[in-house]
Amino acid sequence: MVKESSMQTIESPNAPDIPGEGKPRRHAILGDRDLIGPPEGIHSAYENFLQGARLSNDGPYLGRRTIINGVAGPFVWETYGQVLKRVEAIASCLSRLGATRQECIGLFSINRPEWIIGEQACFRQNYITVPLYDTLGNDAIQYIIGQTEIRILLATADKAEKLLKMREHLPSLAKLILMDDVISDERVEELRAMAGEAVQLLTMRQAEEFGREGGLVDEDKAGLDDVFTICYTSGTTGLPKGVVLTHRNMLSDMQAAFEMMKHNKLVNVDKNDVHISYLPLAHVFERIIQLIVANKGGCVGFYQGDTLKLLDDVAELRPTVFVSVPRLFNRIYDKVWGGVKAKGGLAAYLFNTAYRQKMRGLRRGTVTHWLWDRLVFGTVRSKLGGRVRLMISGSAPISPDVMDFLRICFSANVYEGYGQTETAAGLTLTARGDCESGHVGAPFPCCEVKLVDLPEMNYTSADKPYPRGEVCVRGNQVFREYYKLPEKTAEALDADGWCRTGDVGQWDEKGRLQIIDRAKNIFKLAQGEYIAPERIENVYQKHELVAQAFVYGHSLQATLVGIIVPDEEALRKFAASHKMGDKSFKELCESEEVRQHVLRQLNAFGKQNDLKGFENVKNIRLEHEPFSVENDLLTPTFKIKRQPVQAKYQAVIDAMYAENA
Known part of the structure; x- marks a missing residue:
């Protein structure tokens, strides 16, 4: 029998009994309170950034590595104050280029400081950001720009060239701002020749100068229910769907994380934390992390743009926060165990002995060991710079063996998150001190989750010992609609605001969610x-x-x-x-x-x-x-x-x- 105090979720109060589904459950820290919403006094992502700027006391914010003759040097930083001035200038430029409230503005680049600067400029003037990414393919890019009627787009030179080559299929596109921090005059003129009379081309520096001419424009404040972004999901078939997320959605997800920190269910983040940004900013997982770090006045260092050089960037930056996907964690796992097997002998014996002892510690919720962390696992920790104290895996399922490995070898708090674009990334998260693997934790305190029967797959909410069914979620972070797709929206969202995830889950003995199947891929x-x-x-x-x-x-x-x-x-x-x-x-x-x-x-x-x-x-x-x-x-x-x-x-x-x- 599981003690009531160890239950991580509770039934939502006053939930009715509905045939064919289980009662909704919520994070235990909520009790009978309302679901967590946005932080008090913050109504937009721009106001969230301003709070971080105040907390940081003009500390470092965005960093990139200097590249000299192809060799990467140390990170150089722009402070919150410097970034704010650039944001204000770009926001004024966009306004003078004719952008209007809640107009869609495109962003097309790998992760870089200018991406954040451009995004915050959009938020200052209440524009909607529409990220693009190469892997969508040309047809999908044309579809997105056409559907959202993008006139103004911020892109790096390589992406701008890609767009200009398909210019005849992009009738709405009228203005391009080149996001490159360094770009030659020859390259700019080459792109201008491609753009011709149809598309106006500005460099980032020119855009900032244009924005400052005649004074900065007044901020056009966004409201909680204004659209933050239209994030297109590539999916596995067909044209992408535009997930419409509001400032309320994103800020509620962020504030839910802070609520978990307040109750010691998640490691606290503050202005001393450093995050390595390499997961695509075009997706909401990375953007939620960016909101959290910015709110606290922390630092974000950007990778060079080459995943093969990522670990070199990490070693130079020495982040305290490392957010990744199972694919990379699996690679680290394979390489470390491969190295242990190759060494054999005493080295392998020591590693395996240390591993077994720390595995026993995990069962007590302990991720550190006074001897083995220094003697055996220091070399592994150094692969991520040696300072990581918070690790999160998301976007896809991760093996329990790999979760155990990360906790043991990096002596860090390691969490597994579960969610999707439609839930502003976050839906559930494992809890601090819970070192059992094989589950994805409790719902974020901004939402509640229920399991709906799938009789054709023999999953029901009456199953013993654990209820099973399709995971459905309702809350403040759940998306508003699929852009201009009412039929698809109706398939995913019911009249009461419940969103179908397409995943099959079950509640375990501690009220934690386990993802056990897909309702579609069977x-x-x-x-x-x-x-x-x-x-x-x-x-x-x-x-x-x-x-x-x-x-x-x-x-x-x-x-x-x-x-x-x-x-x-x-x-x-x-x-x-x-x-x-x-x-x-x-x-x-x-x-x-x-x-x-x-x-x-x-x-x-x-x-x-x-x-x-x-x-x-x-x-x-x-x-x-x-x-x-x-x-x-x-x-x-x-x-x-x-x-x-x-x-x-x-x-x-x-x-x-x-x-x-």
């Missing part, structure tokens, strides 16, 4: 068994030989097949021990001996991880080219685009089934 095999491919892929991707996995099944087939992208380093070790060390990675992936070895390994590993017989793949092909956002096989949040992957490998899938027959 299929039935010929013998009638339901399959959730993402769960199987997550199991396989924990194996050292596997970098990426795609599992496929069909209702006319009794078995599963898979496309596996091997981990090159691990595969080469196998090859070297089997007299195939002279083969290229591509040749290894085409080798029948290698294929059979990987298939045997996966089936054994699947059984060890409780996959049922019909859940293990019966045939595979090895692919040497990774699934990526660039080849349109991954979404920008690194989820597999199932239909494009299936289409690309359909002939291979057919051949595998023919072999099985």
Whole structure:
């Protein structure tokens, strides 16, 4: 029997009994209070930034590395005061260019200080930000600019060139501001020639000078229910949908995090904290973190723009806050364990002994150890600069093994968040001191969650021992609508404000949410068994030989097949021990001996991880080219685009089934 005090959620007060669904639950710290809303006295993201500027006492805010002859140097910083002056100038420029209240302004760039400056300028004048990103593809970019009727867009030179090449498909686009901090006159003139008479082109410096001419324009204050952003989700099929999020949505999500800090459920953030910004600013996960850091007057250092150099940027910045996605955490996990196995002997014995002892400490809620943190895990901590005290994983499920690893090796408070663009990123978060893995915690105190029956999948709110069903959320951070898509909005949002997530969850014995399935990405095999491919892929991707996995099944087939992208380093070790060390990675992936070895390994590993017989793949092909956002096989949040992957490998899938027959 679980003690009432250990329950992390409670039933929402006065919730009615509705057949076919469980009662809504909320964070236990709320009690019977109203759901958390925006912070008192702050009505917009711009006012949030101004508060941080006051708290910081003109401390450093936005930093970037100096690049001299291609070599990255130390970070240089702009203070809150310096940033504020640039924001005011760009805001005045946008106003003088004819932008009007709640007009859509485009932002197209990788993470950089000018992105934040441009965004805050929009918020100062109550414009709507519409982020763009390369992996949307040209058709989607044209669709977004057309649907939102963007006239003014801030972009770096490379993105501006991309837009100008499709200018005939962008009739609304009239003005481009180049966000580059350094750009040659020749490059500007080259782009001006491309723009011709149709598009006015300004550099960031020119835009700031233009904004200051004749004095700064007055601020046009935004209200809580004005639109903060239209954030387009790429999804896995079809054209992207524009998620309309208000200032209330974003600020409520932020304030909910502060409420958890107040109750010691989340590590406190203050003006001394440093965040490394590399997760795309085009997505709400990174933007919520930016709001939190700015509110407290903290610092944001930007990566160079190359993920291959990210760990070098991290080592130079030495952040205290590190927010990432499972894909990177999995890489760190694989490399560290690979290194331990390679060393062997006393080093491996010490590491494993320290790991086991700290694992026991995790069960008591302890992430530090007086001896092992210095003797064994200091080298691992140094990979992230040595100062990280707050780590958050989001955007996709992370293995419990990897969560344990992060807590043990980095001696930090590590949290797993769950949410989606439609919930302003945050929906649930694990709690400080709760070092059990395999769940995503309690709902943010700005919302409540209920589970709705899915009888066709045998999930119901009456299931024992734990209620199960589709996760539905209602609260102050839930999006307003899909832009100009009333039918899609009605599918996702009901009349009472409940948003369907498409995920299947269950409440565990402590009232924490566990995500166990997808309501959409399922299929039935010929013998009638339901399959959730993402769960199987997550199991396989924990194996050292596997970098990426795609599992496929069909209702006319009794078995599963898979496309596996091997981990090159691990595969080469196998090859070297089997007299195939002279083969290229591509040749290894085409080798029948290698294929059979990987298939045997996966089936054994699947059984060890409780996959049922019909859940293990019966045939595979090895692919040497990774699934990526660039080849349109991954979404920008690194989820597999199932239909494009299936289409690309359909002939291979057919051949595998023919072999099985």
